Amino acid sequence: MATQATGTGAEALPKRKAWKALQEHYEKVRSLHLRDLFASDPRRGERMTVDDAGIFLDYSKNRVTDETLQLLVQLAEESGLRERIDAMFRGEKINITEKRAVLHVALRAPKGTSIVVDGENVVPEVHSVLDKMTGFSNRVHSGAWKGHTGKRIRNVINIGIGGSDLGPVMAYEALKHYSDRAMTFRFISNVDGTDFAEAVQDLDAAETLFIISSKTFTTLETMTNAHSARAWSLANLGGTELSVAKHFVAISTNEKEVAAFGIDTANMFGFWDWVGGRYSMDSAIGLSTMLAIGPDHFRAMLDGFHQIDEHFRTAPFARNLPALMGLLSVWHNNFFGAETVAVLPYEQYLKRFPAYLQQLTMESNGKHVTLEGAEVTYPTGPIYWGEPGTNGQHSFYQLIHQGTRLIPCDFIAFAKTLNPLGQHHDMLIANVFAQTEALAFGKTPEQVKAEGTPEWLVPHRVFAGNRPSNTILVERLTPETLGKLVALYEHNVFTQGTIWDINSFDQWGVELGKALAQRIIPELESREETTLGHDSSTNNLIRRYRRLKD
């Protein structure tokens, strides 16, 4: 039945042969312990790895056997993963509910290649925007671009939310080492006025450039912040509407609204409806990233993305990094009942990476119907969360080690640090390896007793182990490797969505709250007592807020 919508010819998931085989297989392997799996195969830790495109993935500490992997690969094939990858790269409109192509891979396609959407090769357009961003970035850096009073730009504030914020913030933090330290970068997303007030409070408006990043240029939070920014800029510059052109640029697909705001459309950087918000950090939405790290580093990042795109497109699934990670997530989610995935980067620069991944993964795969619109009969998108290590070890790792839930973890580490400092890096990486070892192998009652632990304390000190993890080891955090890591998770999400037969590229679930807020705003602002038509709880909260607010 799924044939028409997916174009893959795949059966509904519960009917696929590999799925049924995995159900039977699960019964055989569910109680196997990683201790035994490692003991019976001394080379497991070397065999169950992939080293490709500059990423080393050790997946040996997952609760899988060779047969599990074969069946998962078979599941990918029966699910039409290959056809779906090809359809995405061909520019087919696989985002069926919005009738759009899904072409973030075109954003990093090298010059001279061709990806056709609606009869047009989009790669030259991508490069023309990149060239325009490069020219702009160079003018800002050289001081050729001047503010209204003739001063050069030293502060850049990106105003955007969701996909127009999380990528830029994450990339700025991740690549700070490569950034121009003479400039200040800030990010305003929340409609909470505190976000705006704190971001501008110590800045000179004459040296401040706002990038209004909004695909639609209609988003409530972004437009509210953009108008506050314009008022702040005009008030502090004693400027006229003309000064807006010197202190505001826009990233958008909506030229009309950009012009209506007063931004010169010559200073608008475009993108296209085939770039989803959460897949857009490598489009013009990355202008703040380019301003921070420079055009060459930005292009190196795109190259990193592209290397993983090519790997995903061509590597056999058994050796395919994103496909394997996606399949392992499905295995733990749908068979072991794991409800979350923890992403644990042992790299302080990646502190916003889990937050970025939360949108990428959960907005993409938090879906309850198949492409055909039928209610799914199996769990879909797991909850992604995480914090950088080692900090998390002193907080929530307790639950991962000894709690009652199974939490598959992705550990991310770099062999070389960007900030060598005494023994710090060896200590950091020792903790990565120690954690994955402890999670997998635990500590038996016998081992605990042998340490002289009193009998009554033994159960408290036992670690059951058998807790799955991936370890991703990369040489160094660079713009290129950041691009690789993001693409790795983008295609991991794609793999999961394909298996579950869902649309990973729409986000209807965010609409209802937005619409209700629009209805409530005037009710909160009204000076007169109005009749409220909500439920009794919402009505009561509105009345209470109105009483307390002034």
Ligand code: G6Q
């Ligand atoms: C991402 C979502 C969403 C979007 C924001 C901002 O995939 O679509 O997070 O990015 O709502 O939208 P605009 O860029 O249109 O302001």
